[in-house]
Amino acid sequence: MALLEIRNLTVSFETAAGRFHAVQGLDLAVDSGEVLAVVGESGSGKSVAMLAVMGLLPDTATVSADAMLFQGRDLMSLSPRQRRRLAGRDMAMIFQEPIASLNPCFTVGFQIEETLKRHTGLDAAGRRRRAVELLDAVGIPEPAQRLSSFPHQMSGGQCQRVMIAIATACTPKLLIADEPTTALDVTIQKQILDLLLRLQLEHGMALVLITHDMGVVAETADRVVVQYRGRKMEDADVLSLFENPQNPYTRALLSALPENAVGGRLPTVAAAGGWEARP
Amino acid sequence: MLRFALSRLLLVVPTFVGITLIAFLFIRILPGDPVLLMAGERGVSPERHAELMAQFGFDKPMWRQYVDYIGQLLQGNFGHSFSTKRPVLEEFMARFPATLELALCAIVLATVLGVAAGILAAVKRGSWIDQATMGTALVGYSMPIFWWALLLIILFSTSLGWTPVSGRIALTHYFPSVTGFMLVDSLLSGRPGAFASAVHHLVLPTIVLATIPLAVIARQTRSAMLEVLGEVYMMTARSKGLSPSRVIGLHALRNALIPVVTTIGLQVSVLMGGAILTETIFSWPGIGKWMIDSISRRDYQVVQGGLLLIAAMVMLVNLTVDLLYGLVNPRVRHV
Numbered sequence: 001m002a003l004l005e006i007r008n009l010t011v012s013f014e015t016a017a018g019r020f021h022a023v024q025g026l027d028l029a030v031d032s033g034e035v036l037a038v039v040g041e042s043g044s045g046k047s048v049a050m051l052a053v054m055g056l057l058p059d060t061a062t063v064s065a066d067a068m069l070f071q072g073r074d075l076m077s078l079s080p081r082q083r084r085r086l087a088g089r090d091m092a093m094i095f096q097e098p099i100a101s102l103n104p105c106f107t108v109g110f111q112i113e114e115t116l117k118r119h120t121g122l123d124a125a126g127r128r129r130r131a132v133e134l135l136d137a138v139g140i141p142e143p144a145q146r147l148s149s150f151p152h153q154m155s156g157g158q159c160q161r162v163m164i165a166i167a168t169a170c171t172p173k174l175l176i177a178d179e180p181t182t183a184l185d186v187t188i189q190k191q192i193l194d195l196l197l198r199l200q201l202e203h204g205m206a207l208v209l210i211t212h213d214m215g216v217v218a219e220t221a222d223r224v225v226v227q228y229r230g231r232k233m234e235d236a237d238v239l240s241l242f243e244n245p246q247n248p249y250t251r252a253l254l255s256a257l258p259e260n261a262v263g264g265r266l267p268t269v270a271a272a273g274g275w276e277a278r279p
Numbered sequence: 280m281l282r283f284a285l286s287r288l289l290l291v292v293p294t295f296v297g298i299t300l301i302a303f304l305f306i307r308i309l310p311g312d313p314v315l316l317m318a319g320e321r322g323v324s325p326e327r328h329a330e331l332m333a334q335f336g337f338d339k340p341m342w343r344q345y346v347d348y349i350g351q352l353l354q355g356n357f358g359h360s361f362s363t364k365r366p367v368l369e370e371f372m373a374r375f376p377a378t379l380e381l382a383l384c385a386i387v388l389a390t391v392l393g394v395a396a397g398i399l400a401a402v403k404r405g406s407w408i409d410q411a412t413m414g415t416a417l418v419g420y421s422m423p424i425f426w427w428a429l430l431l432i433i434l435f436s437t438s439l440g441w442t443p444v445s446g447r448i449a450l451t452h453y454f455p456s457v458t459g460f461m462l463v464d465s466l467l468s469g470r471p472g473a474f475a476s477a478v479h480h481l482v483l484p485t486i487v488l489a490t491i492p493l494a495v496i497a498r499q500t501r502s503a504m505l506e507v508l509g510e511v512y513m514m515t516a517r518s519k520g521l522s523p524s525r526v527i528g529l530h531a532l533r534n535a536l537i538p539v540v541t542t543i544g545l546q547v548s549v550l551m552g553g554a555i556l557t558e559t560i561f562s563w564p565g566i567g568k569w570m571i572d573s574i575s576r577r578d579y580q581v582v583q584g585g586l587l588l589i590a591a592m593v594m595l596v597n598l599t600v601d602l603l604y605g606l607v608n609p610r611v612r613h614v
Contacts, residue, residue, distance in 0.1 A: 056517055088520035100511040105533045105609060115519045150609045166519070 037221035092167035098160035109147030358580030367584035376459025378565030397500020419494035544600030
């Protein structure tokens with residue numbers, strides 16, 4: 001049984017111009033211990049689908065699905081209180097902007113310990129010890145001292161490490177990383193990806209990596225889901241996808257990689273691979 | 280934090296010098312001769328007029344008068360009232376607790392209700408609750424304070440008879456003043472019904488004085504909350520599985536309070552202006568009414584001293600707010 005199984009997920013938003021469908025009829029499955037990359041251009045509904053899984057969409061969003069099973073339990077039938085018990089403990093998420101992801105008014109220690117306080121029975125001393133361990137595990141030097149630092153006193157890479165520490169505090173079964181390296185320097189990007197993969201292996205958790213970067217996909221993922229305009233275009237293991245893409249959109253996306261540039265120009269997704277962009 | 284506090288303290292000095300200059304010039308540019316006003320209807324001979332002008336130092340050049348005034352101030356001497364002959368500081372201290380009591384009640388009411396209304400409006404953005412709250416705030420903000428006071432008096436005092444029209448306590452409750460704060464003194468007096476009477480007298484002036492600050496604080500809290508609610512760290516807080524009350528009441532409010540604290544501080548100076556009208560309407564024996572009476576008497580010393588002392592209070596509040604701002608905003612505290 002898959003850890004997460006989504007059937008026919010649709011997410012729409014009411015806008016001034018009418019109803020906008022961000023995700024339409026998406027089917028997705030994530031197995032335990034698997035690294036799944038979700039790729040697609042901006043606006044393809046990658047993040048929205050995962051926010052729907054986490055229950056983090058605003059009230060303006062309408063979510064419907066035939067099923068959204070997590071560890072066999074249908075998330076759609078759970079009360080908000082029951083879903084909050086899962087979030088942060090069994091499933092966690094990290095975001096694109098590491099500095100903006102941390103509350104500027106609280107120390108990183110407080111923000112890590114808050115998750116532990118919510119989901120574990122640890123006392124104050126136990127939470128502090130665990131927070132030091134977590135900071136140490138994500139590679140923050142002098143972790144005990146850094147607990148009293150505020151986010152603005154840390155770099156973007158360090159903030160993302162803190163976010164990873166928060167997300168993995170309760171060793172979740174599923175970690176969703178929404179473009180975790182986009183806002184970081186190239187050298188830091190590599191370190192953060194390595195860290196995520198190390199923790200994924202150590203804890204045996206499933207990792208859903210939302211990204212634009214096909215290089216990241218090739219290096220990290222076991223399986224890839226390609227999304228376009230809220231729909232799934234292709235779902236394949238990473239080798240098959242790069243060697244033999246089945247969907248015209250996937251072929252178009254791969255041909256638009258920088259290394260395929262001809263004469264200093266890249267083909268557009270619409271022009272490459274005979275792909276016709278749908279209205 | 281210490282450097283931040285020191286830099287704020289240093290700024291107080293030039294501000295205070297500026298205020299002495301304004302207080303000194305303000306009363307002197309008003310038309311009217313203080314000696315003639317003191318003499319009243321009997322009038323005064325030119326010789327006696329010149330003598331009194333020399334006695335009070337009004338015959339000296341303006342700059343000389345200012346230097347003398349500053350010299351006196353540095354010795355802690357705020358001068359004596361022309362009309363009562365009592366020291367200005369003594370008169371101020373006798374009236375200040377009444378104003379402070381009213382202002383404190385008003386700012387507490389405005390802050391508690393304003394912040395709560397602002398949070399509610401932001402969380403229920405676009406709903407009828409939001410529109411009703413912000414509509415009421417706009418009415419409150421636009422309301423002329425004297426008109427609002429009269430409406431409340433007509434309704435609650437005259438028609439319903441629920442609250443008294445003026446004063447700080449019913450005349451039947453006499454007891455010596457200990458702290459100058461009627462709520463405290465009435466409790467200390469041990470007289471049955473005294474505290475209830477003091478509260479009764481405080482209700483309407485407090486509502487009137489709190490109305491504008493409440494509206495401003497509610498609007499500021501709403502916009503600060505709306506800005507904060509859209510931040511990524513709010514998503515992080517929710518992704519931890521925290522309860523909505525913790526997400527809103529701790530993560531959002533703590534950040535939204537940063538601009539709200541400054542607004543509350545600024546409202547204190549608005550309260551001082553409002554106190555003058557409110558105290559006049561409700562015959563509240565505070566410094567607002569005292570200042571108005573002194574201006575009409577051209578009581579130079581009282582107006583100068585009173586302005587300076589009020590300004591000092593406002594500066595003290597602003598300094599406190601600056602320091603509080605540092606406390607609530609770690610980005611200022613830990614540079």
